[in-house]
Amino acid sequence: MVETVAEAEPPAPASAPAVPALASAATSVAAEKPVRPQAEARLYGSRTLGQWIKRVVLLAVGAVAAAAILVLAARGVTTLPGVPEFLERYPGEYHLPETAEPGFPWWAQWTHFLNFFLMVLIIRSGYQVRTQQKPPAFWTPKGGGKKISINLWLHQSLDILWLANGLIFVVLLFASGHWMRIVPTSWEVFPNALSALLQYMTLDWPVENGWVNYNSLQQLMYFLVVFIAAPLAAITGVRMSEFWPKNAKALNKIYPVEAARAVHFPTMLFFVLFILIHVFLVFATGALRNLNHMFGGTDAVNWTGFWLFAAAIGITVAGWYAARPLVLAPIAKLFGQVSSR
Structure with a gap:
């Protein structure tokens, strides 16, 4: 009885094995196509050009900020008692x-x-x-x-x-x-x-x-x-x-x-x-x-x-x-x- 039921089962669709076949073909094509390595950035000394630009910009901004602080501080010093007389004498x-x-x-x-x-x-x-x-x-x-x-x-x-x-x-x-x-x-x-x-x-x-x-x-x-x-x-x-x-x-x-x-x-x-x-x-x-x-x-x-x-x-x-x-x-x-x- 069991054997009769097994024989009554419908056969698997003929198209089912095509899926792994396509995947295998795609994998084969991908393996044949060479993968280009990503170009490394050129170094100028120990840094890239972009890194040098960022460093220079940061240094320039820092220098301007420091200069502005020094100017304000110096002008504050000139208002202290005795400083105008010192500048006039010397x-x-x-x-x-x-x-x-x-x-x-x-x-x-x-x-x-x-x-x-x-x-x-x-x-x-x-x-x-x-x-x-x-x-x-x-x-x-x-x-x-x-x-x-x-x-x-x-x-x-x-x-x-x-x-x-x-x-x-x-x-x-x-x-x-x-x-x-x-x-x-x-x-x-x-x-x-x-x-x-x-x-x-x-x-x-x-x-x-x-x-x-x-x-x-x-x-x-x-x-x-x-x-x-x-x-x-x-x-x-x-x-x-x-x-x-x-x-x-x-x-x-x-x-x-x-x-x-x-x-x-x-x-x-x-x-x-x-x-x-x-x-x-x-x-x-x-x-x-x-x-x-x-x-x-x-x-x-x-x-x-x-x-x-x-x-x-x-x-x-x-x-x-x-x-x-x-x-x-x-x-x-x-x-x-x-x-x-």
């Missing part, structure tokens, strides 16, 4: 000795340009040395010695030229009597510098007359750059260079290389910050007149200094892009051997 500069000559001689203009040009390339090559993983080429001295990267050779070569330029500037500065422009000659430089700083922070900036006399804050900053920061960069740079005697154990113990590294990089950051603020103030306090001072050699207000400054920027940009192994190798070969490993 306007931001003191009178130089009568023997101080106004203007900027030709040698000051040339050393100023060379200093800017060399500093930009020194900062670039120094950053490359600090961040490089695999140098593009190596350099070995003709007389034998340690093999170093071509970026380090460029950095040290530029340092030598920069020191020579600075030495010429300092010698001519004292020989001509122009040292009084950047070396304080009165204790009044300090209260006047504080007054000038407060005026800058309130955006009610001190009157600029750089052709005759810098304000006291400028004078202190130029003195700091020429007579403290520059020698500090030189002393620490020599300690880290190949010119330092490696076998002088007593000397190395007195002046360890770790101490030089700890000072050298912050000094470079100081120069970067100084250059940015210096260029900003040159343009913000009378661009044409200021540029004529250091590039045109006159106190006139015309476009001569601006176009000379533009040419100096063009030369510096060209030097920036020329500082690569393809251009550096033939020059480096004049003083040693260049190799790829």
